Amino acid sequence: MAQVTLLCGPACAGKSTLARELEAGGALVLSYDREAWARGVRDGKPSQQLMHEIDDDFHRQVADAVSADRHVVLDASLSTRGVRDRWRMRCGAMDAQVELVVVRAPLEALLERSHEREAGPESVVLSDEELRDYVAGFEWPGDDERHRTVDTA
Numbered sequence: 001m002a003q004v005t006l007l008c009g010p011a012c013a014g015k016s017t018l019a020r021e022l023e024a025g026g027a028l029v030l031s032y033d034r035e036a037w038a039r040g041v042r043d044g045k046p047s048q049q050l051m052h053e054i055d056d057d058f059h060r061q062v063a064d065a066v067s068a069d070r071h072v073v074l075d076a077s078l079s080t081r082g083v084r085d086r087w088r089m090r091c092g093a094m095d096a097q098v099e100l101v102v103v104r105a106p107l108e109a110l111l112e113r114s115h116e117r118e119a120g121p122e123s124v125v126l127s128d129e130e131l132r133d134y135v136a137g138f139e140w141p142g143d144d145e146r147h148r149t150v151d152t153a
Contacts, residue, residue, distance in 0.1 A: 009103035014152035044124030
């Protein structure tokens with residue numbers, strides 16, 4: 001049975017680093033940040049329309065990979081329960097095994113990493129205020145959402 005790993009966490013938590021490790025092991029990584037960058041978004045703020053297009057493309061790519069029995073990693077914030085539930089339902093309908101991996105770090109570490117970042121395909125740059133607001137509004141998985149946690153700091 002194919003496996004889909006859903007990476008969940010705020011910017012600078014270490015999701016893309018973990019995704020690259022899994023990619024080196026043969027997984028297909030689908031990254032919203034990489035894809036938005038490839039489509040010309042340089043400010044880390046893709047339009048809703050573009051996000052819907054990327055989401056639809058990723059759904060098709062996940063389906064193709066699952067049918068080929070490949071391990072797929074979705075590198076995304078998955079910052080709300082609704083988004084995570086939608087991806088779990090999609091993958092379940094494909095008969096894939098789904099694992100939710102929550103990647104976390106203390107706010108101080110996120111801010112420090114953010115200060116070291118330069119904009120790039122895997123590096124959305126946020127101001128301190130934007131990052132604080134993002135983390136404050138993050139809908140972390142609760143006990144009723146099966147997940148594994150990776151602390152990166």
